[in-house]
Amino acid sequence: MxxxxxxxxxxxxxxxxxxxxWEPTIISMFHSTADQYGVTLSDEQLLMEFDKARAALQKQRPALLYPDVLRAAYGQFCRNYGIPENAQEREVYANSVMLWPxxxxxxxxxxxxxxxxxxxxxxxxxxxxxxxxxxxxxxxxxxxxxxxxxxxxxxxxxxxxxxxxxxxxxxxxxxxxxxxxxxxxxxxxxxxxxxxxxxxxxxxxxxxxxxxxxxxxxxxxxxxxxxxxxxxxxxxxxxxx
Structure with a gap:
């Protein structure tokens, strides 16, 4: 019934x-980082990179604030692909919620x-x-x-x-x-x-x-x-x- x-x-x-x-903006951000350093991944692969990092980070207790999850996901992605981290770019990730339509x-x-x-x-x-x-x-x-x-x-x-x-x-x-x-x-x-x-x-x-x-x-x-x-x-x- x-x-x-x-x-x-x-x-x-x-x-x-x-x-x-939120997914298109997440994908776009990771594409922006990847494209600067010749890392070629599909939209789905980029989304999965984020999701794997998110899943691990959200198991931490006490729970991280979400901007910190986004910062850490960016850092993990950079380390996985040998990309130098950029402090300004990291903060774009951290504050991206305001951009999600x-x-x-x-x-x-x-x-x-x-x-x-x-x-x-x-x-x-x-x-x-x-x-x-x-x-x-x-x-x-x-x-x-x-x-x-x-x-x-x-x-x-x-x-x-x-x-x-x-x-x-x-x-x-x-x-x-x-x-x-x-x-x-x-x-x-x-x-x-x-x-x-x-x-x-x-x-x-x-x-x-x-x-x-x-x-x-x-x-x-x-x-x-x-x-x-x-x-x-x-x-x-x-x-x-």
Whole structure:
């Protein structure tokens, strides 16, 4: 039986990959560094270089702030390919979150959804960086949980428990929260483990967190290619209500 979105009071969102389109900028930055030194790698190879570095760095505890993850990923890439590190270039990486754009459908979809739901943002980012993205989304979230807040990275359950507590204070129990994310690894699987209803936004052409090896055991309740499709699905349910 498909979910009726009118049965929920709050939506929690993964941000980067779901609402903010970060992969092209990440690829572009690594291409810029590689091209200077004649390192020839495909877009997918460059993205995997970043993802391998990110995965290792995000296992560290206490959790690094995301600008430090980006700095360290740059440094690891340079060492892997014999590229001299440049302090100015390193800081471009560290501050690149402010350059990451929204997906074309995000703002309109979020404008519609915020009229009907409390909104939560659950992200492996830091508090300063997410402010840039929140402004780009055109919203003011009711609940924001970052890796900096909980000192851990999704798929760690700490993000979700913090959101549950914040929404409980607003009178919204877990059963009335729907989680939305692009990453099967970081969002759908922990939502399954916690008994949290969830939607997978596939984002065709984007891969971080949703490759086959990330998908083992993931069971989304609904799936759409875009946020626009999610908003239209909700509108259809409103019409039937």
């Amino acid at each position: 498909k979910l009726d979105l009118t049965q929920f009071d709050a939506l929690t969102f993964d941000v980067y990959g779901t609402l903010i389109d 929204t997906f074309a459908d995000t703002r309109a979809a979020m404008a519609h959804l915020q009229q009907h739901f409390k909104i939560g943002l659950l992200s492996n980012i830091d508090n300063t960086s997410i402010q840039f993205s929140e402004r780009k989304l055109g919203i003011k979230a009711d609940v924001v949980v970052t890796a900096e807040n909980v000192n851990a990275y999704k798929p760690d359950h700490a993000h979700f428990h913090a959101a549950f507590e914040s929404f409980a204070a607003l009178g919204i129990p877990k059963e009335r929260i729907l989680h939305v994310g692009q990453s099967l690894r970081a969002d759908v699987i922990p939502a399954n483990q916690l008994g949290l209803s969830n939607v997978w936004i596939k984002r065709p052409g984007r891969s971080l967190g949703s490759r086959p090896e990330d998908a083992v055991g993931a069971k989304p309740d609904l799936s759409f290619d875009t946020m626009q499709e999610l908003a239209l699905y909700h509108q259809a349910h409103l019409a039937l209500a």
